[in-house]
Amino acid sequence: MAENSIVKTEKKADLTAPEFTRGTVTFTPRVDIIETAEELLLFADVPGVKSEDVDVRFENGELILHGRCNPRGHAANSLLNEYEVGDFYRVFALSESIDAEKIGAELKQGVLTVHLPKAAAVKPRKITVQGN
Amino acid sequence: MQVSRWEPFGNMWKEMSRLQREMNRLFSSPVGSDGWPSLAGSFPALNIWQDEGTVYAEAELPGMELNDLEIFVTGGNQLTIKGERKAPKLDKGTWHRQERGFGSFARVVNLPVDVNAERVEARLANGVLTITMPKSEAAKPRKIVVKAE
Numbered sequence: 001m002a003e004n005s006i007v008k009t010e011k012k013a014d015l016t017a018p019e020f021t022r023g024t025v026t027f028t029p030r031v032d033i034i035e036t037a038e039e040l041l042l043f044a045d046v047p048g049v050k051s052e053d054v055d056v057r058f059e060n061g062e063l064i065l066h067g068r069c070n071p072r073g074h075a076a077n078s079l080l081n082e083y084e085v086g087d088f089y090r091v092f093a094l095s096e097s098i099d100a101e102k103i104g105a106e107l108k109q110g111v112l113t114v115h116l117p118k119a120a121a122v123k124p125r126k127i128t129v130q131g132n
Numbered sequence: 133m134q135v136s137r138w139e140p141f142g143n144m145w146k147e148m149s150r151l152q153r154e155m156n157r158l159f160s161s162p163v164g165s166d167g168w169p170s171l172a173g174s175f176p177a178l179n180i181w182q183d184e185g186t187v188y189a190e191a192e193l194p195g196m197e198l199n200d201l202e203i204f205v206t207g208g209n210q211l212t213i214k215g216e217r218k219a220p221k222l223d224k225g226t227w228h229r230q231e232r233g234f235g236s237f238a239r240v241v242n243l244p245v246d247v248n249a250e251r252v253e254a255r256l257a258n259g260v261l262t263i264t265m266p267k268s269e270a271a272k273p274r275k276i277v278v279k280a281e
Binding site: 050078083110 | 178
């Protein structure tokens with residue numbers, strides 16, 4: 001796993017108080033991160049979260065993913081109970097090579113996709129070699 | 133929840149009972165040929181509940197379409213969910229993290245009552261699959277009128 005400087009660290013210590021006052025369970029979503037020449041692509045599984053309940057923020061160099069998932073109530077008459085429903089929360093620290101202004105996110109079928117474009121300075125540039 | 137890692141904080145006893153349930157689930161899975169519980173057979177995790185006339189099943193399948201899924205009821209009470217979760221198509225790029233799982237899966241569960249296979253409905257919204265299975269007439273509770281003399 002290439003842990004280079006673009007995704008610096010994941011801040012576990014930032015899982016702090018205000019998010020958990022709702023009294024629901026909070027899960028860490030599973031995430032894929034792929035780096036291409038232009039951008040970093042982040043996919044997070046957040047099943048049950050609607051687009052109006054997802055909060056993607058970038059502040060102080062940190063990308064904060066927060067999805068609120070309301071309980072789907074059927075506690076009574078349960079026959080099989082293998083998983084629980086709860087909120088999703090995860091924080092990533094990003095290096096300065098990300099162009100924060102152009103971060104974009106979309107949610108489709110419970111998968112959150114975040115586009116993190118690289119700043120122009122770190123994009124690979126092809127230099128034309130002129131022959132004669 | 134199977135698609136997510138969990139973080140133990142907050143109510144410790146609640147977390148302990150969750151852990152116990154997860155362990156029970158792990159060790160009650162069918163044993164594979166190598167003697168270890170076969171985890172592949174237990175995806176997706178299911179929540180199943182019922183009311184008077186209907187049995188409901190719910191699974192978390194983010195990023196899937198109904199076309200990628202095959203859902204059927206055989207023998208009156210055997211629910212099968214089959215499907216394949218495809219990895220995102222990317223020509224090139226470096227993977228920094230790979231935590232999400234992809235591939236084919238199948239799960240068969242026996243329901244405690246017979247359902248009407250013709251009228252089973254499946255709905256996929258926000259990555260959550262909900263299957264509605266009306267109970268067969270014979271399985272529905274019937275109110276018996278007690279006559280007083």
